[in-house]
Amino acid sequence: MHLVLHEEEGAGAAGLILGHPLDTVKVRLQTQNVYRGIVDCVIKTYQRESVLGFFKGMSFPICSVAVVNSVLFGTYSNSLLLLSSTSHQDRKAQPPNYGHIFVAGSIAGFVQAYCLAPFDLIKVRLQNQTEPRARPGVAPSHYRGPLHCARTILREEGPRGLFRGAWALVLRDTPSLGLYFLTYEGLSWWLTSDGKERGSATMLVAGGFAGIISWVVATPLDVVKARMQMDGLKQQEYRGLLDCMVSSARQEGPGVFFRGLTLNSARAFPVNAVTFFSYEHLLRFLS
Numbered sequence: 118m119h120l121v122l123h124e125e126e127g128a129g130a131a132g133l134i135l136g137h138p139l140d141t142v143k144v145r146l147q148t149q150n151v152y153r154g155i156v157d158c159v160i161k162t163y164q165r166e167s168v169l170g171f172f173k174g175m176s177f178p179i180c181s182v183a184v185v186n187s188v189l190f191g192t193y194s195n196s197l198l199l200l201s202s203t204s205h206q207d208r209k210a211q212p213p214n215y216g217h218i219f220v221a222g223s224i225a226g227f228v229q230a231y232c233l234a235p236f237d238l239i240k241v242r243l244q245n246q247t248e249p250r251a252r253p254g255v256a257p258s259h260y261r262g263p264l265h266c267a268r269t270i271l272r273e274e275g276p277r278g279l280f281r282g283a284w285a286l287v288l289r290d291t292p293s294l295g296l297y298f299l300t301y302e303g304l305s306w307w308l309t310s311d312g313k314e315r316g317s318a319t320m321l322v323a324g325g326f327a328g329i330i331s332w333v334v335a336t337p338l339d340v341v342k343a344r345m346q347m348d349g350l351k352q353q354e355y356r357g358l359l360d361c362m363v364s365s366a367r368q369e370g371p372g373v374f375f376r377g378l379t380l381n382s383a384r385a386f387p388v389n390a391v392t393f394f395s396y397e398h399l400l401r402f403l404s
């Protein structure tokens with residue numbers, strides 16, 4: 118049993134590692150105005166920081182993905198159980214209640230956003246450090262690693278600093294995770310013929326599309342969230358979430374809210390295909 122659990126976890130982590138370079142480029146495009154586009158950002162990052170630059174900030178997400186996903190999927194299935202009072206097994210026989218699925222997904226999104234917030238903040242801060250690796254004679258980066266980053270934020274910005282951008286994250290994830298589960302369940306139901314078990318290909322395809330659709334909806338608030346998270350370093354540029362939205366749109370035009378859309382969607386398919394595939398197989402294994 119342990120071996121299987123490790124394999125599932127390994128699959129999740131593998132998806133995350135593959136997706137991380139796309140995520141780093143996205144975060145940089147959303148928060149720094151020095152790049153002309155995806156290709157320009159990739160070239161500059163590679164020239165200055167080598168391939169390693171794309172993997173900055175990856176260790177915390179890898180360590181926390183199991184916890185964050187357990188909170189997400191655990192809250193989702195328990196909320197759904199409370200709302201519809203049918204077990205996972207019984208639900209297979211009847212069409213899903215999409216209202217319940219959306220509400221359960223949104224509740225789960227709300228709860229996981231709080232667990233994710235500090236990890237996500239540290240990821241974003243590390244991804245935005247564009248200095249090459251520290252060498253003798255070269256000044257080290259502001260943050261030397263995830264734990265040093267957490268300690269520095271605590272010292273410089275206080276405990277609340279670790280939750281910078283958390284509100285934007287909660288707003289980003291509450292409705293979009295409702296939509297995430299809705300798309301997954303809807304597509305799976307549609308792709309599975311009556312009375313049949315849900316197949317692996319269905320899980321991968323439905324999971325992939327659930328990822329893309331929810332990320333498309335979530336991207337505008339993803340931009341706002343990333344900017345709020347970087348705010349502490351620039352001595353309070355924004356007065357709050359609304360101010361961040363308004364001044365970003367004023368200075369850079371409404372297109373700013375779609376920065377990173379292509380990269381988010383490209384990353385979303387493989388990462389979430391693997392996520393749902395692992396989740397379903399774990400459920401089957403445990404039940």
Ligand SMILES: C[N+](C)(C)CCCC[C@H](N)C(=O)O
Nearest residue numbers: 290293294331332335385388
């Ligand atoms: C709701 N929102 C679209 C933001 C995320 C949905 C998918 C979450 C997944 N862990 C991932 O990283 O893709």
